[in-house]
Amino acid sequence: MTVRIGVIGAGWIGREHIRRLTGTVTGTRVTAVTDIDRSRAAEAAAPVGARVAADGAELIASDDVDAVLVTSWGPTHAEHVLNAITAGKPVFCEKPLATTVEDCLRITEAETANGRRLVQVGFMRRYDAGYRQMKQVIDSGAIGEPLVVHCAHRNPTVPESYTSDMAALDTAVHEVDVLRWLLDDEIVSAQVVTPRSTRKRFAHLRDPQIMLFETAKGVRIDLEVFVNCQYGYDIQCETVGEEGLVRLPDPASPAVRTAAAHSTRVPTDWVGRFADAFDTEFREWVARVAAGAEPTGPSAWDGYAATAITRATVTSLQEDRTVATDIRPRPAFYGGAA
Numbered sequence: 587m588t589v590r591i592g593v594i595g596a597g598w599i600g601r602e603h604i605r606r607l608t609g610t611v612t613g614t615r616v617t618a619v620t621d622i623d624r625s626r627a628a629e630a631a632a633p634v635g636a637r638v639a640a641d642g643a644e645l646i647a648s649d650d651v652d653a654v655l656v657t658s659w660g661p662t663h664a665e666h667v668l669n670a671i672t673a674g675k676p677v678f679c680e681k682p683l684a685t686t687v688e689d690c691l692r693i694t695e696a697e698t699a700n701g702r703r704l705v706q707v708g709f710m711r712r713y714d715a716g717y718r719q720m721k722q723v724i725d726s727g728a729i730g731e732p733l734v735v736h737c738a739h740r741n742p743t744v745p746e747s748y749t750s751d752m753a754a755l756d757t758a759v760h761e762v763d764v765l766r767w768l769l770d771d772e773i774v775s776a777q778v779v780t781p782r783s784t785r786k787r788f789a790h791l792r793d794p795q796i797m798l799f800e801t802a803k804g805v806r807i808d809l810e811v812f813v814n815c816q817y818g819y820d821i822q823c824e825t826v827g828e829e830g831l832v833r834l835p836d837p838a839s840p841a842v843r844t845a846a847a848h849s850t851r852v853p854t855d856w857v858g859r860f861a862d863a864f865d866t867e868f869r870e871w872v873a874r875v876a877a878g879a880e881p882t883g884p885s886a887w888d889g890y891a892a893t894a895i896t897r898a899t900v901t902s903l904q905e906d907r908t909v910a911t912d913i914r915p916r917p918a919f920y921g922g923a924a
């Protein structure tokens with residue numbers, strides 16, 4: 587079966603995923619594209635033979651769309667995801683699931699009422715080979731119980747439109763999701779401390795920020811978010827346990843020795859750093875959709891937890907205090923005991 591996909595949002599990642607779904611992942615066809623900027627939708631649709639849909643609602647309802655991919659701006663995600671649930675169609679939503687906790691809960695409630703999982707959230711790090719290897723090591727017990735995690739999330743630069751709260755909502759949200767999964771644990775509090783800011787930033791931005799999280803089992807996490815680091819796109823993660831530690835491998839790149847120096851490349855953006863993870867993420871999602879099965883990737887509940895935790899992180903930045911995340915007990919529908 588060929589899965590016919592409708593794409594809402596033809597910006598940077600929307601175009602990346604259209605390319606991926608037509609050129610890399612087998613068993614799919616992009617049949618419809620929509621964007622509030624119609625010319626952008628037309629540019630993305632033409633090369634893959636898709637039609638331009640009038641808007642998200644029309645695309646979701648139409649007979650030529652089996653499954654929906656939401657890659658529009660974050661504040662618009664909830665509306666499209668809720669429409670897809672109402673239509674009974676599988677929906678893959680790029681992070682964040684929604685920008686408010688209330689909208690995330692509306693989505694989990696709608697999905698629960700629907701009776702089967704339809705939503706997957708685009709937290710692609712769970713599909714990265716290095717993170718998967720780290721998880722195997724932690725789950726095997728080889729390093730003992732995890733105690734501390736040290737992370738860094740660095741982007742070379744960000745545009746002027748990037749604001750201080752985006753360090754949590756847009757950037758750290760990836761660590762928040764992958765660490766909950768890696769540790770099989772919940773984040774219960776968040777705190778932000780700010781060193782002096784780099785001069786290589788727009789004046790309104792606090793950058794870097796150091797985020798400190800505590801989990802229900804008592805693991806402490808420190809995360810440096812530095813989005814104007816200049817030198818590359820650099821993702822680091824090290825988990826320290828009672829009997830050893832495990833470190834996320836850097837992506838493989840040739841080791842070059844020349845002019846009395848030894849060097850390996852650092853990626854320059856998320857597109858290259860996580861290309862394989864995105865491919866795997868979509869292969870696995872499409873296989874489930876084609877089989878008529880529920881998705882196995884990050885759920886609407888994970889999307890809710892990530893938004894609640896990053897919102898608490900923003901509150902900490904604004905109010906200079908440690909903030910409880912107040913995550914609700916996980917319902918049985920999402921694999922919990924509640």
Ligand code: NAD
Nearest residue numbers: 595596597598599600621622623657658659660662680681
């Ligand atoms: P972008 O600004 O390049 O593209 C967003 C597009 O959505 C724009 O073309 C805009 O016109 C369109 N749009 C806005 N509202 C719409 C609506 N109601 N209906 C249809 N189209 C609408 O942004 P981007 O970088 O492509 O990011 C899009 C989403 O993907 C964001 O949620 C972002 O957080 C996420 N993202 C994820 C990753 C990742 O690593 N997983 C990386 C980048 C972006």
Ligand code: ISE
Nearest residue numbers: 739740741756757760813856
């Ligand atoms: C962007 O939206 C992403 O999701 C990238 O993975 C992240 O590194 C970047 O900071 C975000 O702005």
